[in-house]
Amino acid sequence: MKILVPCKRVPDPDQKLRLNAEATDVDSTALTYILNPFDAIAVEEALCIRETTHPDAEIIAVSVAPAEGEDDLRTALAMGADRALLVEHDAQLDSWNVARLLAAVVEREQPALVIMGKQAVDDDANQTGQFLAVQLGWSQATFASQVEFTETGLRVHRETDLGIEIIHVSLPAVVTADLRLNEPRYASLPSILKAKKKPTEYTTAEELGVKPEPRVRLLSMELVHSQRNCEMVTSARELILKLRETEVIKG
Amino acid sequence: MKTLVLMEHDGSALRSGNGAAIGFARELSDDVCGFLLGEDLDAMNCEAAKFAPVITVDDPALADPVADRWAQVIAEVARARGAERIVATSTTWAKDIVTRAAGLLGGAMASDVIGHEVIDGELRLRRPMFAGAVHATLTLEGLPQIITVCASAYEAPEPAATPFAIEPVAANVTELPGSTQLEEVEGKVGARPDVTEARIVVSGGRAFNTSQDFEQLVGGLADTLDAATGSSRALVDAGIVPNSLQVGQTGKVVAPELYLALGISGAVQHLAGMKNSRVIAAINQDPDAPIFEFSDFGLAGDVYEEVPRLIAELNGS
Amino acid sequence: MIENSSDVVVIGGGVAGLSTAMQLARRGVSVTVLEREQIGNGSTGRAAGLLGQLRGTAEHTRMLMDGVKIVQELEEQAGTEIYVQTGSVRVAETAEREKEIADLVEMGRSIDFDIAPMATDELAKRMPYMRTDDVAAACWCPTDGHLQPAELAAAYHKVGRDHGVRYETSCPVTGVLLDGSKARGVETPRGEFYAPILVNAAGPWSHLVAGLTGTTLPTAALGHVYLTTQPDPDHPVDRLSPGFRNRHHRIYGRAENGGLLVGIYAEECAEYDMETLPPDFDMSAMKARRDDFHLAMLIHAAQQRFPWINERTPMHVTTGIMTFSPDGLPFCGQLPDHEGLFYCSGFSGHGIVQSPVIGVIMSELILGNRSTYDIASIEADRYWGVPGFQERDEIEQRCHKMQGSYYGRLEGKSADSKTDTA
Numbered sequence: 001m002k003i004l005v006p007c008k009r010v011p012d013p014d015q016k017l018r019l020n021a022e023a024t025d026v027d028s029t030a031l032t033y034i035l036n037p038f039d040a041i042a043v044e045e046a047l048c049i050r051e052t053t054h055p056d057a058e059i060i061a062v063s064v065a066p067a068e069g070e071d072d073l074r075t076a077l078a079m080g081a082d083r084a085l086l087v088e089h090d091a092q093l094d095s096w097n098v099a100r101l102l103a104a105v106v107e108r109e110q111p112a113l114v115i116m117g118k119q120a121v122d123d124d125a126n127q128t129g130q131f132l133a134v135q136l137g138w139s140q141a142t143f144a145s146q147v148e149f150t151e152t153g154l155r156v157h158r159e160t161d162l163g164i165e166i167i168h169v170s171l172p173a174v175v176t177a178d179l180r181l182n183e184p185r186y187a188s189l190p191s192i193l194k195a196k197k198k199p200t201e202y203t204t205a206e207e208l209g210v211k212p213e214p215r216v217r218l219l220s221m222e223l224v225h226s227q228r229n230c231e232m233v234t235s236a237r238e239l240i241l242k243l244r245e246t247e248v249i250k251g
Numbered sequence: 252m253k254t255l256v257l258m259e260h261d262g263s264a265l266r267s268g269n270g271a272a273i274g275f276a277r278e279l280s281d282d283v284c285g286f287l288l289g290e291d292l293d294a295m296n297c298e299a300a301k302f303a304p305v306i307t308v309d310d311p312a313l314a315d316p317v318a319d320r321w322a323q324v325i326a327e328v329a330r331a332r333g334a335e336r337i338v339a340t341s342t343t344w345a346k347d348i349v350t351r352a353a354g355l356l357g358g359a360m361a362s363d364v365i366g367h368e369v370i371d372g373e374l375r376l377r378r379p380m381f382a383g384a385v386h387a388t389l390t391l392e393g394l395p396q397i398i399t400v401c402a403s404a405y406e407a408p409e410p411a412a413t414p415f416a417i418e419p420v421a422a423n424v425t426e427l428p429g430s431t432q433l434e435e436v437e438g439k440v441g442a443r444p445d446v447t448e449a450r451i452v453v454s455g456g457r458a459f460n461t462s463q464d465f466e467q468l469v470g471g472l473a474d475t476l477d478a479a480t481g482s483s484r485a486l487v488d489a490g491i492v493p494n495s496l497q498v499g500q501t502g503k504v505v506a507p508e509l510y511l512a513l514g515i516s517g518a519v520q521h522l523a524g525m526k527n528s529r530v531i532a533a534i535n536q537d538p539d540a541p542i543f544e545f546s547d548f549g550l551a552g553d554v555y556e557e558v559p560r561l562i563a564e565l566n567g568s
Numbered sequence: 569m570i571e572n573s574s575d576v577v578v579i580g581g582g583v584a585g586l587s588t589a590m591q592l593a594r595r596g597v598s599v600t601v602l603e604r605e606q607i608g609n610g611s612t613g614r615a616a617g618l619l620g621q622l623r624g625t626a627e628h629t630r631m632l633m634d635g636v637k638i639v640q641e642l643e644e645q646a647g648t649e650i651y652v653q654t655g656s657v658r659v660a661e662t663a664e665r666e667k668e669i670a671d672l673v674e675m676g677r678s679i680d681f682d683i684a685p686m687a688t689d690e691l692a693k694r695m696p697y698m699r700t701d702d703v704a705a706a707c708w709c710p711t712d713g714h715l716q717p718a719e720l721a722a723a724y725h726k727v728g729r730d731h732g733v734r735y736e737t738s739c740p741v742t743g744v745l746l747d748g749s750k751a752r753g754v755e756t757p758r759g760e761f762y763a764p765i766l767v768n769a770a771g772p773w774s775h776l777v778a779g780l781t782g783t784t785l786p787t788a789a790l791g792h793v794y795l796t797t798q799p800d801p802d803h804p805v806d807r808l809s810p811g812f813r814n815r816h817h818r819i820y821g822r823a824e825n826g827g828l829l830v831g832i833y834a835e836e837c838a839e840y841d842m843e844t845l846p847p848d849f850d851m852s853a854m855k856a857r858r859d860d861f862h863l864a865m866l867i868h869a870a871q872q873r874f875p876w877i878n879e880r881t882p883m884h885v886t887t888g889i890m891t892f893s894p895d896g897l898p899f900c901g902q903l904p905d906h907e908g909l910f911y912c913s914g915f916s917g918h919g920i921v922q923s924p925v926i927g928v929i930m931s932e933l934i935l936g937n938r939s940t941y942d943i944a945s946i947e948a949d950r951y952w953g954v955p956g957f958q959e960r961d962e963i964e965q966r967c968h969k970m971q972g973s974y975y976g977r978l979e980g981k982s983a984d985s986k987t988d989t990a
Contacts, residue, residue: 078859096358134354236560
C-alpha cells in the first residue's frame with residue numbers, strides 16, 4: 001500500500017512576522033521555516049500505520065514549495081518516510097491549486113491513502129484536504145483524532161464541535177490530521193543519516209500538466225499584533241464590558 | 252446576488268451560530284435563501300423561516316451529515332438554483348461539508364471571514380491567517396463564491412414578524428455516494444475544549460490554593476465562557492492541576508482570541524506560551540505584576556473575590 | 569534633570585543585568601535596565617539552571633556557595649521558591665572518569681565542600697529511572713540542586729523594582745553615546761537614555777553592542793538544546809530527585825514537572841549569527857526541527873543513561889542560545905578603550921547560577937573599582953589585544969571548541985596533563 005503525505009513548508013508561526021514592502025505577503029527574509037505541525041502529525045500517523053498494520057506500506061512525502069521545500073521533505077524523510085517528491089513552485093498558490101497539483105501527483109503515484117494536516121498554520125485555510133478528496137472523487141475523513149483499519153476501509157474518529165464523530169470510509173480516501181491524532185516523533189540519529197540516502201524527486205506544475213487557475217486573489221495583508229497597552233479597570237463588571245467591546249466575548 | 256445560506260443543525264435544532272451567516276449574506280444581497288438538508292426537518296425549517304425564505308431537502312438518505320453525500324446535494328441544489336454565493340458559519344461541520352461542496356462548485360472559497368467591503372462592485376473579504384497575527388484581504392475569482400464567516404464577526408438579524416416561505420426540494424438521492432458511513436457520535440459530556448484549540452482560555456496561577464478552588468473558579472469561569480482551562484507551571488508543580496493544563500515554555504503554546512490570566516504573575520516561562528493571544532486580560536493582586544505589561548486589560552484584585560463576580564456578571568445576575 | 573538619565577544604564581534584562589541592577593539599587597544607585605524584548609526573554613528564559621557548586625577553583629566554588637545565600641535572601645524578599653536543593657550526582661563509567669570523580673571528591677573535601685562517593689546501589693535507589701549497571705563510580709553533593717530561572721529573574725525584577733530600578737522593555741539599544749572615550753548614554757528607538765556608566769549584559773547580543781563602540785568582545789552565540797520528558801507513570805521522577813552530570817555521555821539533567829530534563833554539551837553545536845537574525849527575533853519562541861541533528865545526538869546520548877528515552881518519547885524540547893567565551897568564563901569589568909563601559913557577559917551556560925554573585929561583583933567594580941572576590945579569571949580585559957582573539961571567525965572557532973571540550977575534557981588533578989584549552 002502506498003501512503004501519500006503532503007507536507008507544507010510554513011513560517012514558524014511563533015516568531016514575529018513582518019510584511020513585505022507591498023504588504024502582499026510575509027517578509028520571508030530571515031524567517032524560520034518549519035514543516036507544518038499538522039503535517040508532522042500526518043507523517044507520524046503514516047509511520048504508525050507502517051509500524052503496526054501495514055509493514056509493506058510505502059510512505060511518500062510530497063511538497064509544493066520553492067526549492068527550499070526540500071528541507072521540510074528531508075524532515076519527513078528523517079522521521080521515516082521512504083521517498084520524497086518536490087513540486088517546485090515559487091509563486092503563492094491558493095488551496096484549490098495546491099489540491100490540483102496534489103491530485104496530479106496522486107494520479108501518478110496511485111496511493112490508497114492520503115494523510116495530511118487539517119490545515120497549514122500559515123494561511124489557516126483548512127481546505128486543501130477536502131478539495132483534493134473532491135477532485136479525486138475520494139472519500140474524506142477530516143479532523144481525524146484516531147484512525148484504524150477495517151477489512152473494507154478506515155474507521156476514523158473525527159473531532160467536531162459537537163463531540164467525537166466516528167465514521168467509516170472506504171479506500172481510497174483523504175484523511176486530515178487533527179492535533180490529538182498522535183504526538184509526532186523526533187528523528188533519531190540513524191534515521192537522519194539514513195534520510196540523506198533516500199531519493200527525492202523533483203517536478204513542476206508544468207510537468208504535471210497543471211496550469212494554476214487562481215480562485216483566491218490575495219490583495220493585501222495587515223499585521224494585527226501591536227504593542228499592548230494595558231488598560232487597568234476597577235471592577236469585574238468593567239472588565240466584562242471591555243471584553244464585550246472588543247468582541248472577544250459575546251452578549 | 253442569489254445567495255444560499257447553509258443552516259447547520261444537530262439533527263434536532265438549528266445551531267445558534269447560523270445567524271452570523273444570515274447576517275453577512277443580508278448585508279450583501281436581498282436575494283437570500285436559507286438552505287437545510289437532513290431528515291425530519293419540519294421544526295427546524297419553521298425556525299429558519301423566521302429569518303429568510305427556506306429551501307429544504309428532507310430525505311432519509313441525508314439522515315447523517317456525511318461529507319460526500321451532503322456536499323453533492325448542496326452542489327446540485329446550488330447549481331439548479333443558480334446560486335452565485337453560498338454562505339455558512341464557520342464550524343467543523345462547515346469546514347468538512349461546505350468545503351467539499353465548494354470543491355464541487357469550482358473552489359472559489361474563503362473561510363473564516365471576519366469582515367468585508369465592496370469596492371467598485373468587487374467584494375473584498377478579510378480573514379485571519381497565522382493564528383490571527385495577520386489579517387488578509389482577498390477577492391474570489393469566479394462564481395459561485397463559497398464563504399464561511401466567523402460566528403463572532405456578524406450579527407444575526409432579528410426574526411421577521413411573519414415567517415418566510417418554506418420550499419421543499421427533491422434531490423437525486425439514488426446517485427449519492429455511499430462510501431462514508433456515520434457510525435456513532437460521542438457527544439461531549441461536559442468536556443472542555445482543548446487548551447490549544449479553544450477560542451477562549453481561562454488560566455489560573457499561583458493564587459489558587461487547592462484543586463477544588465481551581466475547578467470552582469477557573470473551571471467555573473471557563474464553563475461560563477465555553478472556554479478551555481489552562482494553568483501556569485506553579486500549579487502543576489504544586490500538584491494542583493495536571494501537567495496537561497500547563498501553558499508555557501515547557502507546556503502548551505496557545506494563541507486564543509482571549510486569554511484570561513487569573514492570579515498569574517507573568518514569568519517568562521508562562522508568557523512564552525500565551526503572549527501571542529489576540530486579547531489578554533489579567534487579574535492579579537499585585538498591581539505591578541509583569542503580566543499586566545502583556546495584557547490589554549488588567550484588574551488589580553483578589554481572584555477569590557473577582558472571579559465569582561465575573562461569573563455572576565456573565566450569567567447576567 | 570533630564571527624564572531619561574540615571575547613574576547606570578544596564579543593557580539587557582536577563583539574569584546578569586537584573587542581578588547587577590538589583591545590587592546597584594540596593595546600594596543607592598539609580599539604575600535603568602533596557603531590554604530589547606521582555607524581561608528574562610533571552611537565554612535566561614531558556615536555561616535549565618543546574619547548580620553544581622564544585623568548580624575547577626576554590627574561588628569559583630566560593631562564589632557559587634555565596635550565590636546560594638543571596639538566593640535564599642531573595643526567596644524571602646520575593647516570596648517564591650527559587651533554589652530547589654535536590655543534591656546532585658556525577659556518574660562515571662570509564663576508568664578515566666572514575667579517577668576524575670575521586671579527584672573531585674578529594675578537591676571538594678580540601679575546601680570543606682560537602683561531597684562524598686556514592687555506591688551504585690544507593691544511586692539506583694535515588695534514581696530508579698537511571699541505568700546504573702554500567703556505572704563504575706559516582707559522587708554525591710547534597711547541597712547542590714538547581715535555581716528556577718524564571719523565578720530567579722522575577723525575584724531580581726521585583727526586588728530591583730522595590731529599590732527603584734526602572735525597567736524599559738521592547739527597548740533595544742541601537743547606539744552608544746560617548747563623550748570622547750567616556751560613556752554618556754545609549755540610543756534606542758524610544759529615545760536616548762543617559763548615564764555615565766553603561767553595563768553591557770546583552771547576552772548573545774553583547775558582542776554586537778560592543779561593536780557599537782568599535783570594541784571587540786570575544787563571545788560567540790552558540791545553540792544549546794535540552795529535552796524534558798512528559799511525566800511517565802513507568803518512570804516517575806520525583807521533584808526532589810538529584811541533578812546529575814554524566815560527562816562521558818556529555819549530558820546533565822534534573823527533575824522537571826514530573827518528567828526528566830536532559831541536556832547536552834556535545835562536541836558540535838549550532839552557531840548563530842546574531843546580526844542576521846530578524847531584529848525582533850524572539851528566543852522564547854525558538855523550536856527544534858523534528859530532524860534537528862543536535863537534538864538527535866542529545867536523544868541518543870540520553871538513551872545511553874536512560875534507556876527508556878527515545879525519539880518517540882513524549883517530550884518537550886527547549887532550544888536556545890548561549891553566550892560562550894573562549895575559556896568558558898564570563899567577562900566582568902571594563903576594557904581599556906572606554907571609560908564607564910562595563911561588560912557582564914559570556915557566561916557559557918552558567919549565567920543563572922553565577923548571576924547572584926556576579927551582581928555583587930559588578931556593583932563592587934562599578935562603585936569601587938575592586939571586588940571582594942578574586943576575579944582575575946573573569947576580568948573583562950584578559951583577551952584584550954591578544955592575537956587570535958580579535959577576529960569574529962577565530963573567536964567563534966575558539967568559543968565553539970570550548971563548548972565542545974566543556975564536557976569532553978577531564979576535571980580535577982587528572983586534567984592537568986590532558987586539559988585542552990584555547
